[in-house]
Amino acid sequence: MSRASRREIIHDLQERLRQITRSGRPVRQAVLPAGCTLGRFLPGQELTAGTLIEWLGEGEGSGAATLALAVAAELCGASGILVLIDTNREFYPPAAAGLGIPLDRTVVVQPASPGDALWALEQALRSAAVTVAFGWIEALSDRVFHRLQLAAQTGGTLGFLLRPAACRTEPSCAQLRLLVEAAPRPESSALWDRIPILSTGAAPTPGLFGGWRLRARVLHRRGGPAGETITLELNHEARLVSLAAPMAHSALAPRASGAS
Amino acid sequence: MPLAEARGLAPDAHFAPHEPRADREALAALAAWCQRFGRAVALEEAEEPESLLVDITGCGPLFGGEKALAAKVVDELRRYGYWARVAVADTIGAAWGIAHFGAGPDRNAPPGPVIVPPGGQLQALRPLVIEALRLSPSIVQALRPFDVRRVSQLLALPRSSLPSRFSDEVVHRIDQALGHVGELLTPEPVAEIVEASWSFEAATDERRMIEAVIEHLLEQVLQRLRPRQLGIQRLLCWLQTADGGVVPLRVGLLQPSASAPHLMGLVRLYCERLQLKAEVSALSVQAEEVMPLEFFQQQLFEGEDDSDHRRLFGLLIERLSNRLGEKAVLRPQLMPDAQPEYACRFEPWLGQGMPGGSATKKRGKGKPRGNARPRKHSPSPPTSLPTGDRGEKEIPPRPPCLKSRPVAVAAVSVAPHGPPVRFEWQKRCHVVAHAWGPERIETGWWRGQDVQRDYYLVESTAGQRFWMFRTIQEEGWFLHGTFA
Numbered sequence: 213m214s215r216a217s218r219r220e221i222i223h224d225l226q227e228r229l230r231q232i233t234r235s236g237r238p239v240r241q242a243v244l245p246a247g248c249t250l251g252r253f254l255p256g257q258e259l260t261a262g263t264l265i266e267w268l269g270e271g272e273g274s275g276a277a278t279l280a281l282a283v284a285a286e287l288c289g290a291s292g293i294l295v296l297i298d299t300n301r302e303f304y305p306p307a308a309a310g311l312g313i314p315l316d317r318t319v320v321v322q323p324a325s326p327g328d329a330l331w332a333l334e335q336a337l338r339s340a341a342v343t344v345a346f347g348w349i350e351a352l353s354d355r356v357f358h359r360l361q362l363a364a365q366t367g368g369t370l371g372f373l374l375r376p377a378a379c380r381t382e383p384s385c386a387q388l389r390l391l392v393e394a395a396p397r398p399e400s401s402a403l404w405d406r407i408p409i410l411s412t413g414a415a416p417t418p419g420l421f422g423g424w425r426l427r428a429r430v431l432h433r434r435g436g437p438a439g440e441t442i443t444l445e446l447n448h449e450a451r452l453v454s455l456a457a458p459m460a461h462s463a464l465a466p467r468a469s470g471a472s
Numbered sequence: 473m474p475l476a477e478a479r480g481l482a483p484d485a486h487f488a489p490h491e492p493r494a495d496r497e498a499l500a501a502l503a504a505w506c507q508r509f510g511r512a513v514a515l516e517e518a519e520e521p522e523s524l525l526v527d528i529t530g531c532g533p534l535f536g537g538e539k540a541l542a543a544k545v546v547d548e549l550r551r552y553g554y555w556a557r558v559a560v561a562d563t564i565g566a567a568w569g570i571a572h573f574g575a576g577p578d579r580n581a582p583p584g585p586v587i588v589p590p591g592g593q594l595q596a597l598r599p600l601v602i603e604a605l606r607l608s609p610s611i612v613q614a615l616r617p618f619d620v621r622r623v624s625q626l627l628a629l630p631r632s633s634l635p636s637r638f639s640d641e642v643v644h645r646i647d648q649a650l651g652h653v654g655e656l657l658t659p660e661p662v663a664e665i666v667e668a669s670w671s672f673e674a675a676t677d678e679r680r681m682i683e684a685v686i687e688h689l690l691e692q693v694l695q696r697l698r699p700r701q702l703g704i705q706r707l708l709c710w711l712q713t714a715d716g717g718v719v720p721l722r723v724g725l726l727q728p729s730a731s732a733p734h735l736m737g738l739v740r741l742y743c744e745r746l747q748l749k750a751e752v753s754a755l756s757v758q759a760e761e762v763m764p765l766e767f768f769q770q771q772l773f774e775g776e777d778d779s780d781h782r783r784l785f786g787l788l789i790e791r792l793s794n795r796l797g798e799k800a801v802l803r804p805q806l807m808p809d810a811q812p813e814y815a816c817r818f819e820p821w822l823g824q825g826m827p828g829g830s831a832t833k834k835r836g837k838g839k840p841r842g843n844a845r846p847r848k849h850s851p852s853p854p855t856s857l858p859t860g861d862r863g864e865k866e867i868p869p870r871p872p873c874l875k876s877r878p879v880a881v882a883a884v885s886v887a888p889h890g891p892p893v894r895f896e897w898q899k900r901c902h903v904v905a906h907a908w909g910p911e912r913i914e915t916g917w918w919r920g921q922d923v924q925r926d927y928y929l930v931e932s933t934a935g936q937r938f939w940m941f942r943t944i945q946e947e948g949w950f951l952h953g954t955f956a
Contacts, residue, residue: 303873307870315803322802341781
């Protein structure tokens with residue numbers, strides 16, 4: 213037996229010993245599914261177990277909840293469980309089903325007060341059975357934020373906090389804080405596109421989501437730079453596709469023809 | 473008769489599909505409830521039983537006579553919405569026959585209870601039709617050409633010729649009805665209520681003491697359930713207050729549990745939102761619903777343990793439901809309804825079962841014991857969006873946030889039946905850059921308030937998306953949802 217493989221075996225056995233003797237439940241390592249949109253926001257970083265992500269949206273119709281639900285659908289996949297704290301009682305499940313959320317593995321909690329909402333969110337984050345805990349939270353004190361962060365670390369759950377854009381100036385305990393805005397369509401040169409009356413006449417087709425562009429700006433990223441903006445588009449299957457940034461102007465001088 | 477004919481005869485009647493299994497379960501639940509009236513209760517032996525047989529030997533004096541007992545049964549069943557015909561006789565056959573076919577003078581009203589005096593079953597059975605003897609339809613058919621319709625006529629026939637001409641069954645049933653031959657009753661298992669109680673010497677409102685006593689009583693209840701490997705699915709605690717009131721405390725679980733610390737944790741969660749108006753003088757703890765326990769082998773190494781996952785999920789649901797209320801922890805279910813407000817329904821998770829499997833609970837070798845009430849058995853609706861029926865077009869996307877009621881907005885449209893061009897929402901003026909529609913939804917006439925709406929998905933110049941509609945009759949604009 214070579215020395216390298218013996219070392220490997222010893223290391224493996226030590227790891228197993230550590231697992232058996234560790235007090236309490238071993239923390240589940242969250243692993244991002246391949247090609248997941250969230251990976252775009254954390255280049256070169258692994259999504260560690262127990263992470264909170266804040267999604268800030270300006271007003272209604274901004275697309276923050278839609279984007280967060282689409283990302284949650286990617287993470288839940290075939291077997292994950294989603295717990296959603298519906299404080300405003302406005303959550304509409306058929307829309308979530310259209311985005312790919314499995315409704316038979318979704319728990320919708322309708323708390324009576326903001327205090328109950330935070331308690332329920334903490335319980336969901338603490339549970340190792342939950343993949344994503346999703347909640348609309350307005351006011352969040354530092355103390356409560358820390359508690360939620362600790363709960364997420366204990367349970368190895370991803371927490372998605374949907375908050376109003378006014379919270380952008382408050383300090384954050386989350387790993388990532390994103391400001392989501394709907395991107396207006398690019399200006400078209402065609403005259404008829406500028407006239408704001410557009411009716412297809414026929415009933416809407418499933419391609420409705422196709423072409424809805426959302427911009428997510430990284431306001432805060434733990435262990436990385438902020439300020440990056442990523443444009444995403446919901447395609448005709450209501451799946452997220454990220455758009456490449458427009459090509460920067462080339463700094464090189466064009467090559468003269470005939471140069472040797 | 474066919475359903476269409478029945479609907480024509482009684483247009484106001486309620487028609488429901490026939491579900492024999494659900495009927496049987498409901499009857500078994502009623503049997504468990506009837507055990508307070510007699511020594512043993514059994515379901516009649518038939519493919520689809522409709523009657524209960526209660527042995528009330530010696531129980532009459534406890535209720536003030538057999539007539540009073542029978543009247544009490546009828547009254548109490550009426551409170552649950554059941555019309556019952558009760559007959560008391562010496563034999564099962566006689567009681568069955570009189571209850572089914574012994575009509576009173578007024579055929580429309582259900583007859584009152586009939587008490588046959590001891591030894592009087594022959595007199596009571598004579599005027600009844602032969603079906604009252606529980607003869608099979610083929611024998612009744614065979615007797616018809618002989619114009620034998622009444623029991624008196626059947627008894628008049630020579631007894632020795634009956635077995636050879638018709639069947640042994642005729643003689644057997646006659647003997648059973650008259651009491652010449654014994655008949656066995658297979659009683660339903662006794663619904664044993666496992667409970668323990670405690671009275672305080674002096675009434676108290678100290679929470680810690682109350683919780684300590686509940687824990688002690690819970691341990692006693694669990695000790696009685698442990699040998700049968702049963703766990704508690706629903707726990708009921710009664711707190712009797714000094715002013716004569718009773719405060720119930722109901723704790724529900726997703727999976728049956730026999731763990732005292734886990735159950736006490738849920739009781740404490742419930743107690744946190746309990747308001748006690750008076751001091752507690754006595755309390756009792758009862759296992760309202762018990763189910764067989766499920767056992768899992770614990771894994772030594774960390775791995776993809778599905779059973780551990782399920783157990784943790786069950787614990788989370790129990791904690792959330794018992795602190796926030798069962799109606800606050802819900803599972804969404806899609807409904808095949810065109811009107812957006814009714815396209816989805818929420819059901820409490822407690823009572824639904826684990827995710828990813830069937831919607832009904834697994835019932836090992838036990839049935840729910842205790843005071844079970846008859847339950848409705850409905851098929852689980854689909855959990856994916858309905859497609860296919862509308863041909864190639866699928867249902868268009870819906871907004872993730874739907875207002876509980878559509879909100880009237882001031883909107884301007886250029887074309888008379890076209891999309892909006894501009895509208896006001898939350899004190900801002902939005903100019904519509906793009907609109908898709910109309911999607912016409914006309915439905916709900918059976919609910920009394922039918923809706924006729926043309927829905928549009930609009931995108932403003934800022935890129936924000938909203939879901940709006942115009943009512944066809946009143947031409948008013950409403951905002952129903954936002955793509956938040």
